[in-house]
Amino acid sequence: MRSLGPYIYSRLEAPRQHIRLVDLLPGNSQDEITCELQVVALSDKPRFEALSYVWGDPEVTLPIVVGSHSLHVTTNLHSALQHLRQPLEPRWFWIDAICINQADIAEKTHQVNLMKEIYRGAVQGLVWLGDFVFEGLTEVEAEGAFGSIRMIASDCHEVKTPPAQPGESTLLAQSGCALECAMRLVVPHMDNSGSRSSSLDYYFMGSVSTSWDSFEKAAEILARDRDNGSTYISELPSILQGHHFTGPVMGIKYMRENYDQARLDIVWRFRYRVASDPRDKVFGLFGLMPDASPSKLRESDYALDTANLYQRVAIDCVESNNGLACMIGRRGEPRVCQALPSWAVDWVRPLDPRQRSSRYWDHAFRYQWFCCDNGMAVSMHTHDGTSSISLDGIHMDTIKVMGQATIMNETVVDEDLSVEDLRATITRWHKVASSCQPSDGMYVGGGTWHDAFWRTLIGDLITDDSQPRRKANLEDHQSFTAFCDLRNAEPKSSEVYDSLRSFLVNQSFIVTQRGHMGIGPRDLEVGDEVWVLFGSRVPFVLRPIAACQTKNSPVTFTLVGDCYVHGCMEGEAMVGLKGEKKTVLLY
Numbered sequence: 001m002r003s004l005g006p007y008i009y010s011r012l013e014a015p016r017q018h019i020r021l022v023d024l025l026p027g028n029s030q031d032e033i034t035c036e037l038q039v040v041a042l043s044d045k046p047r048f049e050a051l052s053y054v055w056g057d058p059e060v061t062l063p064i065v066v067g068s069h070s071l072h073v074t075t076n077l078h079s080a081l082q083h084l085r086q087p088l089e090p091r092w093f094w095i096d097a098i099c100i101n102q103a104d105i106a107e108k109t110h111q112v113n114l115m116k117e118i119y120r121g122a123v124q125g126l127v128w129l130g131d132f133v134f135e136g137l138t139e140v141e142a143e144g145a146f147g148s149i150r151m152i153a154s155d156c157h158e159v160k161t162p163p164a165q166p167g168e169s170t171l172l173a174q175s176g177c178a179l180e181c182a183m184r185l186v187v188p189h190m191d192n193s194g195s196r197s198s199s200l201d202y203y204f205m206g207s208v209s210t211s212w213d214s215f216e217k218a219a220e221i222l223a224r225d226r227d228n229g230s231t232y233i234s235e236l237p238s239i240l241q242g243h244h245f246t247g248p249v250m251g252i253k254y255m256r257e258n259y260d261q262a263r264l265d266i267v268w269r270f271r272y273r274v275a276s277d278p279r280d281k282v283f284g285l286f287g288l289m290p291d292a293s294p295s296k297l298r299e300s301d302y303a304l305d306t307a308n309l310y311q312r313v314a315i316d317c318v319e320s321n322n323g324l325a326c327m328i329g330r331r332g333e334p335r336v337c338q339a340l341p342s343w344a345v346d347w348v349r350p351l352d353p354r355q356r357s358s359r360y361w362d363h364a365f366r367y368q369w370f371c372c373d374n375g376m377a378v379s380m381h382t383h384d385g386t387s388s389i390s391l392d393g394i395h396m397d398t399i400k401v402m403g404q405a406t407i408m409n410e411t412v413v414d415e416d417l418s419v420e421d422l423r424a425t426i427t428r429w430h431k432v433a434s435s436c437q438p439s440d441g442m443y444v445g446g447g448t449w450h451d452a453f454w455r456t457l458i459g460d461l462i463t464d465d466s467q468p469r470r471k472a473n474l475e476d477h478q479s480f481t482a483f484c485d486l487r488n489a490e491p492k493s494s495e496v497y498d499s500l501r502s503f504l505v506n507q508s509f510i511v512t513q514r515g516h517m518g519i520g521p522r523d524l525e526v527g528d529e530v531w532v533l534f535g536s537r538v539p540f541v542l543r544p545i546a547a548c549q550t551k552n553s554p555v556t557f558t559l560v561g562d563c564y565v566h567g568c569m570e571g572e573a574m575v576g577l578k579g580e581k582k583t584v585l586l587y
Contacts, residue, residue: 329360374571378535403509445567
């Protein structure tokens with residue numbers, strides 16, 4: 001490449017909706033990449049395509065020519081520009097890494113706040129997954145991966161019928177490894193899909209492509225046919241048989257249809273995605289919310305550090321949901337953002353994804369079935385200059401003994417506790433509970449001790465694929481007893497068995513000082529306290545901070561996590577305000 005000086009950005013007029021567009025000049029595959037940058041007003045409705053891609057390592061770059069200057073871009077973007085330019089005609093793109101001066105915080109903040117309008121104004125969105133050659137694939141394999149998606153989306157799969165043309169019957173079989181690779185690349189891009197653009201999005205891998213519409217239709221058909229027990233599912237590549245494909249795709253479909261209703265769910269869906277700047281997980285998602293959204297975070301501000309921003313997310317979710325649902329589902333996870341208080345979710349994806357729980361949804365689904373606070377309104381106060389919040393609630397009890405959790409890797413989507421592990425966990429916890437069993441056999445929360453024990457182990461709910469279907473009844477006790485019978489070498493699958501598997505993973509068993517039994521986070525400790533916090537349908541385990549306790553100050557804690565306590569889930573602690581209302585300070 002000829003020697004050129006570095007490109008210098010001119011200032012955009014921030015008060016107006018001005019953006020830069022890349023005019024990608026024509027050329028052949030091996031030609032030098034040349035382009036021009038032009039400032040346009042969105043109000044003029046310019047025609048352009050919006051390009052999304054994984055940035056990659058910002059330290060590994062290649063030069064392109066912008067006007068008469070040089071601009072370095074990541075290798076993945078360089079590859080995209082090589083493949084997407086046309087041989088004879090220019091092509092107009094909006095590309096964040098080129099069109100935004102990344103070194104200008106004020107401009108970056110302003111332009112990110114315009115993203116919804118930018119993607120709405122694009123004639124279509126393109127998602128660059130990478131060059132299949134760099135991924136170790138041939139063009140035939142890459143086409144096979146996308147072709148299998150289109151085949152399923154057509155709802156007339158060749159795996160069901162004789163092939164229309166020679167070789168078609170082997171397409172799915174050959175595409176398994178390539179499809180695994182494609183999905184590994186597609187999933188991180190799904191937050192850039194059609195939720196932003198009014199037109200269909202196309203996913204490119206080198207010279208092959210398929211539409212987002214094909215992904216969505218294929219996922220809907222697979223989910224439908226799997227539930228109906230269709231036999232052809234077993235003939236598909238393994239990635240299409242479980243939830244590895246349908247889960248992420250259907251999650252995006254849900255997000256696109258519910259952007260104005262389920263802010264907390266949407267943010268959680270993208271907690272497992274990588275972002276070059278961890279603040280983009282908030283600004284990128286919240287910025288796409290409807291204009292009428294009450295969120296205070298719809299406007300980006302890159303002057304905020306990550307910890308401060310994530311605290312604001314937690315506060316925003318409490319205020320917008322009028323409750324503490326944003327605090328459930330975290331089970332003793334190590335933090336990447338070390339400056340965060342215990343009550344704020346760490347949205348950064350760690351290098352080891354096993355450090356992130358995938359069980360948020362289990363807790364979110366169960367959350368709606370209880371009302372331990374008897375409908376009391378949340379009372380939250382923030383404190384300027386500190387990372388603490390105040391909440392009102394009632395101290396229910398203190399943990400006396402606990403049963404060790406059975407730890408599993410929750411990032412493996414279809415992995416469950418084995419029958420042997422599940423039985424061993426129940427046996428171990430029964431011994432713990434028996435050490436505190438009352439002599440009269442009655443449970444402190446009502447009913448018999450034995451009835452309370454088995455109900456505690458399923459959270460008193462019968463679930464199907466983690467979704468609660470009904471409250472447990474006496475007939476379910478027979479299924480529980482049959483499962484625990486060691487003489488039954490291969491217990492039949494039952495609703496109780498499925499409920500046990502979905503509830504006990506990475507959870508600890510507890511008995512409190514007053515004799516309540518419960519299930520809580522895996523990292524809880526003896527001496528932790530169980531509280532009903534107003535605005536939450538389920539109790540929380542809080543850990544006292546001894547050094548902060550003074551006679552006249554609020555009791556001070558860190559949040560351990562939500563829990564199930566049998567006999568205390570329907571407002572029992574609130575009857576006659578058995579416990580004294582107190583204000584807790586969470587750090």
